[in-house]
Amino acid sequence: MLIREFTNSEKGLQDILNLLLEKYGKDKAFKDEDLFGDIEALTGPPIGDFLRKCVSGTEPLPFEKTASLLGMDYSKEKYSQVDFGNVEFKLNFYNFRIYVSEVNKPSKFFKDLGLNAGDEIVLIDREPVNILNLHEIYGSPENSFENGDSYNVHVARFNSNGKEILVELNAKVTGARNRYQHSFEPAGQINEKQKQFRKMWMGK
Secondary structure (H helix, E strand, C coil): CCCHHHHHCCHHHHHHHHHHHCCCCCCCCHHHHHHHHHHHHHHHHHHHHHHHHHHCCCCCHHHHHHHHHCEEEEEEEEEEECCCCCEEEEEECCEEEEEEEEEEECCCHHHCCCCCCCCCCECCCEEECCCCEEEEHCCEECCCCCCCEEEEEEEEEECCCEEEEEEEEECCCCCEEEEEEEEEEECCCCHHHHHHHHHHHHCC
């Protein structure tokens, strides 16, 4: 959408990709450090600034600006999630439980809680966890975890004989991270330019 805006709708993302393919292609690789400059040359300085600030940099994506181009109202809701550190979760396809697959650099909260590699998450705050609500492991807008909150989890562990044992773990939340839920709704009235952008975006 930003490419459309700054090229007066003359180019879209696919146009830029096609032009880059003409310059490079399968037999000629581009240099990572040159890519943003190549895109900027095809679009304009504002796109180069966006790539450096929001893609390789840490500035947040301009959701509100982009939503306005499309005639959409944008809002965000702040909530907090627990921080397990550098820990990976995977799905057990036999029972569809989420389990701790790797513990690389756990956070203090993870250690306080006493989770181990191989633990399968069964309940969070006594509510069953499955692939449809797995975000509850970390926290969601409906179930935000703030620092100092009690965190209760039941996990399935397996002893040396392969027998499953249900273990209850508790800890106070520390190091909670702020997150945002983003929402987009069609605006009540939109102008012709917004109609054109929306048509390009939705294809109708």
